[in-house]
Amino acid sequence: MHPTFQHHDHSHCAGDSLARAEALMAERGARLTPVRKRVLEILLEAHKALGAYDVLQRLAAEGYGNQPPVAYRALDFLVEQGLAHRIQRLNAFTACMHAGEAHAPAFLICDRCATVAEAPVAPIRAALEAAAAEMGFAVERVSLEATGLCPACREAA
Amino acid sequence: MHPTFQHHDHSHCAGDSLARAEALMAERGARLTPVRKRVLEILLEAHKALGAYDVLQRLAAEGYGNQPPVAYRALDFLVEQGLAHRIQRLNAFTACMHAGEAHAPAFLICDRCATVAEAPVAPIRAALEAAAAEMGFAVERVSLEATGLCPACREAA
DNA sequence: CTATGTATGTAATATTATAACAGGTCAAGA
């Protein structure tokens, strides 16, 4: 079973990801400011997709600004930097589990518990690009999102 | 080059699709009422993704109701019946070019002109389902959307 | 220090979507 779906001490992977993120940002000269860092932490702690307003609520509770742009700007930054992904289907955001690794992820979204896992699908992307090229279309960005039931919810059902 | 991206007399494919839709609905005992039919026509005429409010505006101009549910209900019906698709990335809807054919489409969305084409990707879906199964995840619905440049806009650029 | 670019805070507004309820149509069955 994939680690995302296993019961695990999540504080570990959150800590690791955070450290990796800080290293990456330093390397690139990008600024992981307090708000941005806190938003990343919030996403990592949640381990599932959160809406911008969910994030905003938590920020506000901690003394950061409580207007939508505060959340959207931080989230947009994280997405640009590849530290988070946007899940179109949910109008929500999730921390990237492979920051800096140059990956073309597919997202597996549980309909029940909203857990989001990233599946590796490089070959799929290649196949799509080939099909598109035949049609004369130049692919730039791909989003591949699947909904269904995660192992835990499947058992429960 | 794929037909969607070619210059073509679009009234033909719109007419064909509409006829096919009526046949399908009759077969299933579903009702393609005037509003629903008109919405499908609007999508077919546009040949690109339209937002619910774009559709609504046209409906209202023709004497139908001018409140959001009028558009959303018709669009939801068309999507349920497989006569249209929702494009998550654009919060928009587009007529299906293969109604009744049981297909798992990928959408190629032009960043410039918003034209949307359906690419056939049955093998891709199979590959994704296999990858997900290995992680214990049961896929139910897949949405695969790519943005980029269509042939025409590519030439222009 | 001062200018410059960048980040944050806030108000206002735009865009997308749904809930809840009132009538209207139509066909099946008493």
Added chain:
DNA sequence: TCTTGACCTGTTATAATATTACATACATAG
């Protein structure tokens, strides 16, 4: 025929998501 029930349409109101515009603060380079 009349009633019932399913379903479609219309409308009001509101929720949820997202952006624009502008003011302020803060860093760093010159």
